[in-house]
Amino acid sequence: MATGVAAWLPFARAAAIGWMPVANCPMPIAPRDNSKKQDELIILNVSGRRFQTWRTTLDRYPDTLLGSSEKDFFYNEETKEYFFDRDPDAFRSILNFYRTGKLHYPRHECISAYDEELTFFGIIPEIIGDCCYEEYKDRKRENLERLQDDQEENKDLKQSNLNFRETMWRAFENPHTSTLALVFYYVTGFFIAVSVITNVVETVPCGSNSNQKDMPCGERYTVAFFCIDTACVMIFTVEYLMRLFAAPSRYRFMRSVMSIIDVVAILPYYIGLVMTNNEDVSGAFVTLRVFRVFRIFKFSRHSQGLRILGYTLKSCASELGFLLFSLTMAIIIFATVMFYAEKGSSSSKFTSIPASFWYTIVTMTTLGYGDMVPKTIAGKIFGSICSLSGVLVIALPVPVIVSNFSRIYHQNQRADKRRAQKKARLTRIRIAKSGSANAFLHSKRNGLLNELLELTGTEEDEQKLMKSTSLLESQHHHLLHCLEKTTAHEFVDEQMYEQNSLETALQAYPSHSPSIACHSSPAVTCCGRSGKRNSPLPNASPSPANPIPAHQSQLQELSALHIQRGNPLTHTSRIPRLRPPLQQPGQHIQA
Amino acid sequence: MGALMVIFSLQTKQRRKPTDSVEDELELSAVRHRPEGLEQLEAQTRFSRKELQILYRGFKNECPSGVVNEETFKDIYAQFFPQGDASTYAHFLFNAFDNDHNGSVSFEDFVMGLSILLRGTVQEKLIWAFNLYDINKDGYITKEEMLDIMKAIYDMMGKCTYPVLKEETPRQHVEVFFQKMDKNKDGVVTIDEFIDCCQNDENIMRSMHLFENVL
Numbered sequence: 012m013a014t015g016v017a018a019w020l021p022f023a024r025a026a027a028i029g030w031m032p033v034a035n036c037p038m039p040i041a042p043r044d045n046s047k048k049q050d051e052l053i054i055l056n057v058s059g060r061r062f063q064t065w066r067t068t069l070d071r072y073p074d075t076l077l078g079s080s081e082k083d084f085f086y087n088e089e090t091k092e093y094f095f096d097r098d099p100d101a102f103r104s105i106l107n108f109y110r111t112g113k114l115h116y117p118r119h120e121c122i123s124a125y126d127e128e129l130t131f132f133g134i135i136p137e138i139i140g141d142c143c144y145e146e147y148k149d150r151k152r153e154n155l156e157r158l159q160d161d162q163e164e165n166k167d168l169k170q171s172n173l174n175f176r177e178t179m180w181r182a183f184e185n186p187h188t189s190t191l192a193l194v195f196y197y198v199t200g201f202f203i204a205v206s207v208i209t210n211v212v213e214t215v216p217c218g219s220n221s222n223q224k225d226m227p228c229g230e231r232y233t234v235a236f237f238c239i240d241t242a243c244v245m246i247f248t249v250e251y252l253m254r255l256f257a258a259p260s261r262y263r264f265m266r267s268v269m270s271i272i273d274v275v276a277i278l279p280y281y282i283g284l285v286m287t288n289n290e291d292v293s294g295a296f297v298t299l300r301v302f303r304v305f306r307i308f309k310f311s312r313h314s315q316g317l318r319i320l321g322y323t324l325k326s327c328a329s330e331l332g333f334l335l336f337s338l339t340m341a342i343i344i345f346a347t348v349m350f351y352a353e354k355g356s357s358s359s360k361f362t363s364i365p366a367s368f369w370y371t372i373v374t375m376t377t378l379g380y381g382d383m384v385p386k387t388i389a390g391k392i393f394g395s396i397c398s399l400s401g402v403l404v405i406a407l408p409v410p411v412i413v414s415n416f417s418r419i420y421h422q423n424q425r426a427d428k429r430r431a432q433k434k435a436r437l438t439r440i441r442i443a444k445s446g447s448a449n450a451f452l453h454s455k456r457n458g459l460l461n462e463l464l465e466l467t468g469t470e471e472d473e474q475k476l477m478k479s480t481s482l483l484e485s486q487h488h489h490l491l492h493c494l495e496k497t498t499a500h501e502f503v504d505e506q507m508y509e510q511n512s513l514e515t516a517l518q519a520y521p522s523h524s525p526s527i528a529c530h531s532s533p534a535v536t537c538c539g540r541s542g543k544r545n546s547p548l549p550n551a552s553p554s555p556a557n558p559i560p561a562h563q564s565q566l567q568e569l570s571a572l573h574i575q576r577g578n579p580l581t582h583t584s585r586i587p588r589l590r591p592p593l594q595q596p597g598q599h600i601q602a
Numbered sequence: 603m604g605a606l607m608v609i610f611s612l613q614t615k616q617r618r619k620p621t622d623s624v625e626d627e628l629e630l631s632a633v634r635h636r637p638e639g640l641e642q643l644e645a646q647t648r649f650s651r652k653e654l655q656i657l658y659r660g661f662k663n664e665c666p667s668g669v670v671n672e673e674t675f676k677d678i679y680a681q682f683f684p685q686g687d688a689s690t691y692a693h694f695l696f697n698a699f700d701n702d703h704n705g706s707v708s709f710e711d712f713v714m715g716l717s718i719l720l721r722g723t724v725q726e727k728l729i730w731a732f733n734l735y736d737i738n739k740d741g742y743i744t745k746e747e748m749l750d751i752m753k754a755i756y757d758m759m760g761k762c763t764y765p766v767l768k769e770e771t772p773r774q775h776v777e778v779f780f781q782k783m784d785k786n787k788d789g790v791v792t793i794d795e796f797i798d799c800c801q802n803d804e805n806i807m808r809s810m811h812l813f814e815n816v817l
Contacts, residue, residue: 019664021657022712023682024813025719026695028727029734030755031809032800033779038809050656065659110663 054092055106060099061092068109075133077109101128108134116143122150160426161433179257196313199250203309206243209236210303244280247273247306268321269312276306319423323416330415334408338375341404345371345397352390359386370394375401635668637709646710647717654713661709669706672696686760694754698734724810728797742790743783748776 031038053069055062055077072078087094095102101120105128108114116125116139129136139147173181182192213229213236229236251273258264279299286296311317324331346367353361360383361367370383374397385394637643643654665674672693679692699707699715718726733739737747752772759767783791783799800806 019660019678020682021720022716023679025716028719028810028813029695029698029731031806031812032728032731032735032783032796033752033755033775034805034809035775035778037805038812041812 056087056090056092056094057097057099057102058095062102062106064106064109071109071112077132081133097128097131098124101125105129105132105134113140114138115140116147118146122147122154126151156422160429176257177259179253180259183254183257199246200310200313202243202246203306205239206306207304209239209243210306240280244277247277247309251277272305272308275302276309279303315423319416319419323412323419326419327412327415330408330411334405337404341375341400342368342371345375345393348393349385349390349397352393353385353387356386356390360384371397374398376405377402635708637668643710643713647713648721649713649717657713657716658709661712669708670712671706675707683758685762686758688758690750690754690757694734694737694751697737698730720814724801724807725797727810728800729793732793732796742792743796744790745776745780748779749773752776
């Protein structure tokens with residue numbers, strides 16, 4: 012049953028008395044309301060801001076968090092209020108929903124933050140009122156598109172285990188993924204250009220030396236042009252067949268626009284090959300050559316702007332259709348008028364209504380060739396009205412098309428910008444993460460220093476060092492330390508790692524390491540102090556001034572689990588390095 | 603083409619006129635109604651202060667302007683009976699609540715009606731029911747009036763009932779009612795006949811007390 016109408020139920024029940032005299036049989040017994048609860052005020056404390064409302068207001072929607080017993084989880088016994096650690100601004104609209112029955116979407120809120128709040132409080136976004144629903148849906152769609160773009164980027168970066176076919180397809184679709192793809196991309200682009208230029212130059216009249224009239228170059232250097240054409244078509248055919256092979260869904264690929272353009276581009280050549288110089292079909296053959304110009308559309312794979320234009324035209328199909336329709340109407344009207352206006356004048360070019368179409372089109376698009384001109388006064392008047400209205404009719408749908416194009420173009424710009432920004436963002440995130448890794452390493456050194464000091468026994472220094480890290484940090488570091496012990500590897504920073512890899516390449520394995528000692532003596536506990544006591548003395552220097560050389564000698568031969576963003580390729584490449592250190596322990600213990 | 607544009611602009615001018623009148627109407631209906639003070643209502647009805655507070659809060663929440671018009675009334679009532687069509691019965695109910703017949707039910711009307719229905723004596727309740735059935739308020743219930751009421755009640759049941767509703771069911775029910783109520787068989791039921799008959803009927807008397815603890 013709907014909501015605030017619950018307040019009217021007593022009224023509806025009371026009005027039921029109107030049925031009583033009419034009824035012939037006894038009525039059922041009314042349910043007793045045993046909970047004689049007075050309506051009480053509930054305090055909702057949302058991040059410090061207190062909202063108060065009646066309990067019955069919240070009870071209106073029993074399938075949400077606030078209306079059901081789920082809110083008891085948030086009840087604070089001491090302050091006798093319900094505490095929610097959420098955004099108080101967003102909570103306003105949620106509480107208003109209970110009060111008024113209408114959920115509104117505040118425009119200044121971020122759409123995903125608002126969605127989260129709704130999910131938390133168990134309210135489905137579909138009940139947003141009509142006044143705000145469109146805005147909500149638009150913003151949600153925008154956000155989704157943005158996220159999808161980002162996800163596609165991530166997918167590109169992450170895939171490493173593709174088979175040959177999928178790699179090929181990816182190479183075709185995104186040329187910047189590998190150098191081979193890039194080369195292929197440029198080669199095909201070059202050949203498309205060559206093919207188009209050839210088609211154009213073919214028709215240019217080259218100078219003739221022996222004949223009376225100029226021959227077009229195509230007929231003069233037939234063989235040369237034929238060779239170029241063959242080469243281009245061969246490249247295009249190979250490209251098409253490779254794409255067809257690599258396509259994940261061949262049927263869908265064959266139906267796509269680009270593949271149809273490809274086919275149309277190369278088909279005339281093959282048809283021309285099949286048909287010899289048969290006089291009957293040479294007319295048709297010439298027509299087929301026209302289709303060769305469609306090769307220029309293959310450029311749309313190479314140019315994003317072209318693709319955007321095509322997409323815009325497709326999405327503005329209705330506006331274009333309207334433009335065409337209104338123009339046709341206007342042309343017919345004005346052509347008729349002009350024909351009858353000019354009928355009287357002698358030697359008029361307006362011989363029929365279809366003949367007047369040409370005049371109307373030329374005038375409405377403000378071309379004004381001047382090959383057909385009205386001579387009567389009425390004709391001139393209608394001609395001027397025609398040109399004025401032409402300007403208006405053509406100008407009307409154009410802004411719609413322009414705004415569509417602008418919107419799609421900007422979306423693409425945004426996608427490119429985001430891609431560029433993403434690299435910078437990831438770099439910054441990496442730096443921040445390595446900062447925290449360095450903190451761990453730093454604290455580890457301090458931890459070793461601590462143990463040193465324990466040995467030497469200066470309490471004040473020890474306490475100073477302990478205080479420098481908070482409890483949370485120290486617990487975190489303890490956790491990482493346990494991980495190190497578990498895997499018998501240690502964390503290092505990047506410089507260390509570079510140096511390590513260099514030195515393992517040069518096969519230099521100096522000195523000791525406490526962790527190796529730890530690893531080799533399994534009797535030692537996880538955070539084995541006994542192992543550490545052996546070696547830190549010569550290596551670890553109490554002064555933090557040169558931690559790096561001490562560190563270096565400790566950790567050199569270890570391959571470290573470098574803290575990175577889980578890049579699988581680089582991860583796998585480190586596995587071979589694990590082997591050399593394990594051979595060392597025997598030596599080191601002796602040393 | 604230019605002529606078409608001129609014609610278009612003329613048309614839009616004409617269209618502006620009806621919207622103006624709609625705006626005027628809206629202004630009239632945005633009149634706020636404030637009820638009489640709590641003490642007066644307490645005196646006039648049999649509700650306690652707290653009960654009046656609860657009633658008013660619910661009322662004002664649904665109708666922020668302070669009055670209910672018939673459309674809102676029908677909507678609210680229809681939500682309780684989703685299977686059928688409650689609009690006709692709601693119309694009769696609206697008329698029964700609208701004591702001063704001004705087309706809207708204010709909080710006073712609402713609360714007076716409820717006071718009778720929930721806290722009134724059996725006699726008062728029966729008089730209220732009689733007023734409900736007497737559509738033209740002439741003091742007599744004719745068969746046609748009763749048939750209208752009966753049809754409205756059966757409409758609220760909707761289509762999916764068991765046993766299946768037939769066309770003549772309301773009429774038959776009206777016949778039964780008149781047989782019971784119309785003592786002198788003159789084809790109409792007066793208020794005295796009605797009250798007498800109901801007070802002698804056990805079922806009806808019992809059912810009158812059914813909703814007493816609603817609030």
